[in-house]
Amino acid sequence: MENKPVLKVENLTKHFSVKGGRKVVHALDDVSFEIPKGKTLGLVGESGCGKSTCAKTIIRIHEPTSGKVYINDTDISTMRQKELKPYRKHIQMIFQDPYSSLNSRMTVHDIIAEPLQAHNIASGKTATEMVHDILFRVGLNRDHADRYAHEFSGGQRQRIGIARALILKPDIVICDEPISALDVSIQAQVVNMLKDFQTEMGLTYLFIAHDLSMVRYVSDVVGVMYLGRLIETCDAAEIYTSPLHPYTQGLLSSIPIPSPKAAREKISVGIQGDIPSPIDLPPGCRFSTRCPKSMPICKEQEPAMLDAGGSHCVACHLYNK
Amino acid sequence: MWEKLDIRQEEREKIVSKRRSFLSDVWFRFSHKPTAIAGLMVIVLMILFAILTPSFTSHTFSSQVLDHVSMAPWLKSIALDEGEGYIYVNQNLKLIHVNADGTLGQTLTRLDEDDINKVNTYAFDEETLQLKYGGGSQTVVFEDGREFSDVVKVKNKTYLLGTDTLGRDILTRLAHGTRISLLVAFLATAVNMIIGILYGGIAGYKGGNVDGVMMRIVDIISAIPLTLYVILIMVIVENGMTSIIIALSSVYWVNMARVVRGQILSLKEQEFISAALTIGSSPKTILMRHLIPNSMGPILVTATMLIPQAIFMEAFLSYLGLGVQPPMASLGTMCNDATEMLRSAPYQLFLPAAMICLIMFAFNFVGDGLRDALDPQLRK
Ligand SMILES: Nc1ncnc2c1ncn2[C@@H]1O[C@H](COP(=O)(O)OP(=O)(O)OP(=O)(O)O)[C@@H](O)[C@H]1O
Ligand SMILES: [Mg+2]
Numbered sequence: 238m239e240n241k242p243v244l245k246v247e248n249l250t251k252h253f254s255v256k257g258g259r260k261v262v263h264a265l266d267d268v269s270f271e272i273p274k275g276k277t278l279g280l281v282g283e284s285g286c287g288k289s290t291c292a293k294t295i296i297r298i299h300e301p302t303s304g305k306v307y308i309n310d311t312d313i314s315t316m317r318q319k320e321l322k323p324y325r326k327h328i329q330m331i332f333q334d335p336y337s338s339l340n341s342r343m344t345v346h347d348i349i350a351e352p353l354q355a356h357n358i359a360s361g362k363t364a365t366e367m368v369h370d371i372l373f374r375v376g377l378n379r380d381h382a383d384r385y386a387h388e389f390s391g392g393q394r395q396r397i398g399i400a401r402a403l404i405l406k407p408d409i410v411i412c413d414e415p416i417s418a419l420d421v422s423i424q425a426q427v428v429n430m431l432k433d434f435q436t437e438m439g440l441t442y443l444f445i446a447h448d449l450s451m452v453r454y455v456s457d458v459v460g461v462m463y464l465g466r467l468i469e470t471c472d473a474a475e476i477y478t479s480p481l482h483p484y485t486q487g488l489l490s491s492i493p494i495p496s497p498k499a500a501r502e503k504i505s506v507g508i509q510g511d512i513p514s515p516i517d518l519p520p521g522c523r524f525s526t527r528c529p530k531s532m533p534i535c536k537e538q539e540p541a542m543l544d545a546g547g548s549h550c551v552a553c554h555l556y557n558k
Numbered sequence: 559m560w561e562k563l564d565i566r567q568e569e570r571e572k573i574v575s576k577r578r579s580f581l582s583d584v585w586f587r588f589s590h591k592p593t594a595i596a597g598l599m600v601i602v603l604m605i606l607f608a609i610l611t612p613s614f615t616s617h618t619f620s621s622q623v624l625d626h627v628s629m630a631p632w633l634k635s636i637a638l639d640e641g642e643g644y645i646y647v648n649q650n651l652k653l654i655h656v657n658a659d660g661t662l663g664q665t666l667t668r669l670d671e672d673d674i675n676k677v678n679t680y681a682f683d684e685e686t687l688q689l690k691y692g693g694g695s696q697t698v699v700f701e702d703g704r705e706f707s708d709v710v711k712v713k714n715k716t717y718l719l720g721t722d723t724l725g726r727d728i729l730t731r732l733a734h735g736t737r738i739s740l741l742v743a744f745l746a747t748a749v750n751m752i753i754g755i756l757y758g759g760i761a762g763y764k765g766g767n768v769d770g771v772m773m774r775i776v777d778i779i780s781a782i783p784l785t786l787y788v789i790l791i792m793v794i795v796e797n798g799m800t801s802i803i804i805a806l807s808s809v810y811w812v813n814m815a816r817v818v819r820g821q822i823l824s825l826k827e828q829e830f831i832s833a834a835l836t837i838g839s840s841p842k843t844i845l846m847r848h849l850i851p852n853s854m855g856p857i858l859v860t861a862t863m864l865i866p867q868a869i870f871m872e873a874f875l876s877y878l879g880l881g882v883q884p885p886m887a888s889l890g891t892m893c894n895d896a897t898e899m900l901r902s903a904p905y906q907l908f909l910p911a912a913m914i915c916l917i918m919f920a921f922n923f924v925g926d927g928l929r930d931a932l933d934p935q936l937r938k
Contacts, residue, residue: 297835325836330832332832337830339830340848
């Protein structure tokens with residue numbers, strides 16, 4: 238049973254109700270995936286496509302509208318918060334914004350020790366030991382423990398956030414764009430650190446990013462999201478060589494390509510137009526309004542996620558023979 | 559030209575700035591605002607004045623000397639010979655001997671009244687003297703024929719700030735009144751703060767329908783002017799200091815609840831609250847360690863602004879006769895007592911009124927300073 242998924246998401250849906258109306262924001266629709274132990278699923282998509290919503294619904298910051306989330310075969314999607322507490326140890330999250338994700342009225346020590354207190358794992362001296370230990374491992378030192386979060390740089394803050402997520406020794410860590418708020422020079426540092434922790438602690442990552450270039454480096458499998466839906470999943474290597482969905486192709490064409498030769502060969506399929514509102518979705522395929530290869534059927538019927546061979550799944554009528 | 563320096567990782571991560579906690583940061587900004595510091599100093603002085611004065615004066619707030627009613631801080635009296643002091647003539651033509659140093663001496667006994675010639679006779683030590691008060695001026699005539707009619711202003715050394723209509727020392731009463739007023743204000747504000755934080759905190763944290771119902775209740779309460787409730791409550795319960803505290807505390811928390819709720823609603827969206835949730839912290843921890851400490855700024859500002867409001871309300875109620883009961887002094891009752899004598903003894907009203915203004919200014923300045931210090935983004 239080596240490839241048993243640690244995290245399995247089935248038809249996860251999250252709709253937000255809009256104030257003062259019966260309309261809903263389709264932030265996340267019918268998303269399913271699974272991540273085997275020790276692997277990384279990279280989730281990409283434009284801003285506002287529901288990546289954070291996906292992460293927060295999995296970890297039950299948001300209550301799912303429907304769908305299931307299994308952690309090591311236990312469904313946590315319908316548990317009450319009290320029952321959920323022991324499972325929270327297994328799944329932790331690193332947040333997008335290193336500034337608002339740390340309480341600026343607390344010292345670094347108190348921030349990192351909070352999970353230990355919440356689960357009655359350690360307190361007092363032992364907790365301090367553990368905090369110093371993890372601080373060292375994220376590249377900070379014990380002098381930083383008594384300082385307040387607002388005294389740190391963005392990169393340092395993000396490392397504090399990582400320390401807080403890892404001190405419970407979770408199985409799964411959801412990284413919600415952990416590096417997008419950081420300076421380029423620090424991004425690589427943080428990503429490498431996350432990779433080191435993965436090999437060392439056998440972590441399973443759900444790694445969210447809004448561009449494909451970083452995801453290629455960290456992920457084993459890549460999932461592409463568009464307007465709340467997962468539209469393509471495949472091996473990280475394959476998504477660059479043979480992207481299937483027109484949206485993925487468009488996303489890839491927006492990555493600067495280092496070699497001029499490759500750049501010349503690149504088929505230019507830039508994506509035109511604006512992303513439609515998640516409140517009034519277009520009929521049929523959600524991408525049909527901007528798709529360069531749109532067909533009549535695309536405006537009528539929503540394509541299902543199907544295997545196009547070799548565990549490469551895509552939701553597009555082009556491949557739906 | 560450029561050489562790579564050998565700097566170890568720890569060196570790079572070192573934070574060189576002085577370690578400054580949030581509070582010292584706030585204090586730094588607060589202390590650099592002159593009005594705030596001035597306000598704070600006035601408050602401190604006022605508290606010292608209220609606490610210490612009664613132990614320095616020889617009067618108590620309730621002791622009356624009927625001979626010494628309505629004596630101003632500066633006594634207009636008739637000067638006698640050098641070293642013999644002065645004679646103070648009060649409105650009822652009672653004579654009081656004022657010693658040369660300004661302290662009050664004996665009250666002269668009246669021996670004879672002659673309303674027609676406007677001459678009264680008094681006993682002064684072993685002699686008698688006459689006061690002629692016809693023709694707009696007053697003249698003191700001794701047995702041996704010496705006459706004095708020069709009116710001079712003498713500092714009243716026995717009652718530094720004068721006496722009220724019942725002959726009580728105003729300085730002592732002012733200190734006592736300030737003490738009562740501050741005490742009422744602080745206690746009422748503390749109670750308001752606790753109720754407001756809990757109520758607003760729960761409403762904001764629970765959100766949804768709970769919030770809706772709780773805030774509608776607040777709306778209903780605040781739809782009618784709060785003053786009216788306080789007066790109604792004071793009419794029902796017995797007058798007195800405890801009742802005034804109860805009345806103030808049971809009404810003014812609505813503002814605090816609103817402020818706290820607003821803060822918590824906006825803080826709840828921040829990611830550190832989500833983080834606390836994913837960590838597994840209990841709602842109590844989230845409320846007590848994350849939400850409320852982060853709302854402390856606006857809470858403190860609202861509280862400091864509430865103090866002058868409570869002081870004013872207390873003075874107002876006491877002025878109406880609903881508050882502190884005699885002989886206890888509060889700034890409001892002192893104003894009330896003084897209004898009867900407004901024309902002849904304006905200082906009696908002026909002193910407590912000035913005290914109320916001073917307290918209110920001071921607290922408002924401190925509140926302003928605190929708001930700026932706690933929320934630097936608010937400043938231009
Ligand atoms: N609490 C909420 N209430 C209502 N709508 C929401 C809420 N949170 C998110 N949304 C909506 O859901 C959609 C997806 O938002 P989400 O934050 O998941 O995007 P994202 O992919 O993480 O974008 P980004 O890359 O900018 O972080 C957006 O249209 C957003 O407006
Ligand atoms: Mg996001």
